[in-house]
Amino acid sequence: MSVRPANSFIGSPIERVEDLRFLRGRGTYVSDLNRPNQLHAVLLRSPEAHGRLRGIDCTRALALPGVHAVIKASDLGARVPHIPLRLQPLPQLEPFHQPMLAFDKVRYVGEPLAVVIADSAGIAEDALELIDVSIDPLPAITDKSSADAAAAVLFESHGSNRAMVWTATRGDADAAFASADLVLKESFRVQRHAAMFMEPRGFVAEWDVESERLTVWGAAKVAWTNRRILATAMEIPETSVEMIEVDVGGGFGSRGEFYPEDYLIPAASRIVGRPIKWTEDRREHLMCANHARDIECDVEMAVAKDGRILGLRGMAYADIGAYFRTNGSVGPRNVAQFMSGPYKIENIHLQTTQLTTNKTPSGTYRGPGRFETDFIRERMIDLAAKKLGIDGVAMRRLNLVADADMPYPLASITPYDSSTELDSGDYHHVFDLCLEKFGWNEKSALQGKLIDGRYHGLSVGSFIEGGAAGPKEDARLVLETDGSLTVYLGSSAVGQGLQTIMTQIAADAMEFPFERIRVLHGSTSHVTEGFGSYHSRSTVMGGSAILLAADKLKAMIRESAASKLGCAASEVQIDGETVVTKGASHPLAGLADKPLEAEATFFNKKYTYAYGTQAAHVSVDPGTGHVQVHDYLSVEDVGRMINPLTLHGQAIGGIVQGLGGTFLEHLIYDEHGQLLTGSLADYLMPTASDFPVIRSITLELKPSPNNPLGAKGAGEGGIIPVGGIIANAVANALSHLDVQPMELPLSPPRVWRLIRDAQEAKRSM
Template sequence: MKNTFIGTSMERREDLRFLRGKGIYVDDLAPSNLLYAVIMRSNIAHGRLKSIDASAALKIPGVHSVITAKDMPGGPPIIPMRLQPLPEFKPFEQLVIADDKVRYVGEPLAMVLAESVAIGEDALEVIALEIEDLPAVPDWRAAEKNESLLFEPAGSNRALTFEARKGDADAAFKNAPYVRREQLRTGRHFGLTLEPRGVMAEWDAASGHLTVSGAAKVPFFNRRILAKQIGLPEEAITMIENDVGGGYGARGEFYPEDFLIPFAARHVNRPVKWIEDRRENLIAMNHARESEADIEIACERDGTIIGLRGFVHTDMGAYMRTNGAVGARNIPQFMGGPYRVPHVKIDSLLWMTNKTPVGTYRGPGRYEGSFYIERLLDMVAHDLGIDRVELRRRNLITSAEQPYEIATVQPTDARDQYDSGDYEQALDRCLKEFGWNDKAKLQGKLIDGRYHGLAVCCFVEGGAAGPKESARLEINSDGTISVFMGSSAVGQGVETVFAQIAADALEVPVDRISHVHHGSTTTVSDGYGAYHSRSVVMGGSALLDAATKFQAAIKDAAAKRLGCNASEVRLGEDKVFGPGGKSLLLAELAGLTVEGAFLNKKHTYSYGTHAAHITVDAKLGQVQIVDYMVVQDVGRAINPMTLRGQIIGSLVQGLGGAMLEHLQYDEQGQFLTGTLADYLLPTAGDFPNLRCIVTEDHPSPINPLGAKGAGEGGIVAAGGVMANAVANALQSFGVQPRQLPLTPTYIWELVQAGQRQAAE
């Protein structure tokens, strides 16, 4: 291959558009005759919906109509699960609008269509609601009692138990020389996008065609759901992916509004737009992460891990949403992380509570599992008197053990194996770049009123979910080439990296790739979208396939024109050459298009190590980062610069969840963190001094690029690192954090408890 765009840190093609204010987000769309939708949401966590009286609202000038469940023939449809669609989950799926019970603060009850959002909000104030209160189930401990049931016919608030199994944990624990049991918790936070969600739908009554803008992540799948719900063939619906301000797993799943807005547009035969505001965003977008583990680790005296055993309670919120089970399944399956764990027996219990439903958030389940194992390992190291680095080194899976089989999860029979890698190599690189040996003497030291702490944690990150991705190439009338992808753009910079991959595969200058179209259902025949760090591996590999077929098709077409055999045709940048000095401009083949695909059942596992140096003001409970290093091996980096940006961004999100972000409810299920003054996102000054290094030591054997999904590695280990660093800094107080986030109050309480204990 003569090009080397792959591996080059090219500036993002997308950025010029964004920096010039030419990005087009769904809220930028304003067709004539547009109506604005405003959603009335429950302010009661658990209750029976008695009546909705909108008569006063309908008298307000500019209010067009108010839609409730009663306006939907046959009743409101349910939102089916996209991943792990088990029959056990059926009773817990969400209706697109409440018709009988309300189960969380924020659940849609009615939709106002008005000439402006402000008028729509005026209407909300005069809609009379009657909801009979039911006892709220605010957390899993209340759910477990089954005294108040969210779904009476189900007879239980437990939707399912995932069972992760490997080896024979009970036998192994019986003979283990050392066992430690801990209760550890991760807090509720979520993939908050700076641009909230939005949907705009246009119904063309004449042709019976529905166009839905604001699609993201999985447009093709969502089209299948919507077509079924609304009673249209899939071809009668076009989903348009616009520019988006963040995805993180949360944007683009099928939410109630993804039905309500298209339904409204057809119902009133006018374009309808809904833009989520920030208050809605905090209660309507999928929550994530809240879990509690009661977990035991068994080790040999030399620190060799024997097994993990116990329970994880995951708080699912009020409904099982499209991908809501992923985190709960991943926690027990991936709790071992990059470490060799021969025996696993962990049950993950999925509890329904009166809170916003959960879904995936960058590193789903892996963030929680990493926090659990990494906290345990530091405690083991302390108990057994083993150096924390050495303990990890002893337990890291070696390259000779790859591919490495991890725990299987029932009832989905989820089997998985890590594909490749030398995890110790990444550990060593991180320690070296971080300067661990020089900093080690600072551990626990009090300098100028602040205690210094270090931590190091290793991680794996899954990627490349199958089954398929599609890519299409087309010659434009000017001879340049357009790329069409089934992958979606949610901020990863796919326009840039797909142009790099296409240019290398076609052996043309990258600026001959004129456009990279993505996400919309018009791009390819069958697309699968952006989740599970799959775009480069799946989309990129599909693009290689498309390029091979595309070149063959060009040769065939050119051979016909030039009157020769395809094998005699040679491809140039903008021309095609035949024998005898004959040639053809590529532009003369404009319109030629070929689709390729990549099929895959295996997952990639990038891996690496995080190390942090922090200081703690024990009186304030305040933590500051002095230095933070992530080393991640990604097999093959298409664009090292944009990848580093993803790792740092992902890390900042992880630190947000570890230190700041916390979705809080009271005992009645009332939501307490409804603004960004209450839900604390990281801001520019909060987490300085973050560094990362991308390595390409071990390409993935399961795809032709050798690439591994890499967008989530920065987040996975952040919780464990920060908690371990705090424990290390405050070792003189015997502090052991057991929950996230590490708020000033929590750290201060741990110090107080340590001081009381020392005094006794």
């Protein structure tokens, strides 16, 4: 596999080609699209968290001028279709799949009950208020204790609110605990929060009555999978459906998974026979799009007196909400499988129980399971170091996986068995570099110091980020007759700069000028099959597929040129504009009468593991409980950097999101299962001015051995360790009081209460 040897685009800080369009307001988002004769959809959603659905009376709504239809579960055929699982599709989870519309029970506030179709969204909203819904309420299950008390069960056929258990194992945990000098046992909680992308979801769907074909605008992330799910639910061939990707305002794991609306809007178009448009509002997004991260965990760490971590044991409880959605198990599974992170922990027995509750179903959110489990692990390391009277920095260094141990197998997980190994890395080098660049030695004088009424604290911690999920990705490269190159790709753009990065890779692979390349992605008509953008996979998978396809296309170009120039194919050089051989040349434009096309697939079973270390300096105001971040540094090795600018943006953005999850973001329910955070005035997001001091350094130390680029998926990393690092820094700031945060978010009232309780405990001693 050859790429341009010098002056390469790969590794250059190329400005995003998308930005000119976006920054000038010329993006085309789904709500910019309108089809002739289009109607609008608004969803009727359950006002109750749990109950039996007795009836939906639409008489008055249907009488409102401008209302065309109200579609209920009974209009969807003999059996209401359900949403299947995309990842870990275990048969025992089938009872927990979400129906497209509730028909017998409602299980969360916001669950779709009916679709109102009207001339405008405003009229449809007016009609909602004229629909009479009858629900016999059942007790709401809203957390682990009420799930276990089981005043009601969500799925009577299953008989319990505990749906399933994941088990991660490595070595012999019980033996390790028996031989440990210290066994530390603690409990942690991470609050429910979610991906809050700027542009909410939406679709325009058009059913063509004549050809019985469906077109859906608004596809994202995994268009091919969703086409399969949609075609199955609508009982039409996959080839009758075209999914079209338009610009999207962020994804973060949540956008583009299959939700009820992904089916309901197309189905409504077929029922009504006209194009239908639906745009999610923010309140709907907060109560309907996937939630994430809601776990409690009882965990034990076995440690030798020199600080070596001998084992991890414990049980996490993941509150997944009312249904198992497409990827609802990924986060809970990751909590168990990845708790060891970048540390050499040979003996593991960790489980996650997935609980069903009357809350919005959950799914992946950037760094799924990893943000949660890193909070727990990094806190445990500091707590153990304190107990042993050793330095937390030294304890981390002692336990990091060494370069010589690579590839290093992690715990295996079951059911839906999977094993994985850390691929490469010099974890110690990155750890020490982070300390150096952070100025750890100089700053450590601040540790625990009271300055101008605020206590200062520092912390450092390491993480890994999995990427490059298989099984494969397709790329199709076309040399057009005008000599330009078109790249068709199965990856999706969710704001990560895909177009820029893929153009860079294609430009180097083909030795083409940047400007002569066009990248088309994400729509189901472009390539045979696509697997989309998740698990930090696009660059590695799509990029590697481009390399493979480029080799094929270059061979085809050489063949064509050879016959045109009368030489052997091996003598032909391609220099971007022309093909050259000894003494003769021909422009690429017009080389062949029709476009030359090569399609290739990159197969991959092994994940990449980018890794890094982050450090923080915070101060705590004991009068308000406010934590200020004074400095935050991330050092990460991604194997091979395609574009330092976009990668830097990903790292900083991830850290800001992590700080949001650490300090601000919280989806709060009351005991009746009503969501209390229904707007961005109550669900607090970090804004541009909240965390101005974040630094990021990216390295290319150890390329991944698992793909031709040597790249490692790196879109999520920044977010992963933030909760643990900040909580440790707060604990270090307040070490004189022995304040130990065991729960996120670190809101001012929570930090204030920790301080007050510690002061009272100290006084009563």
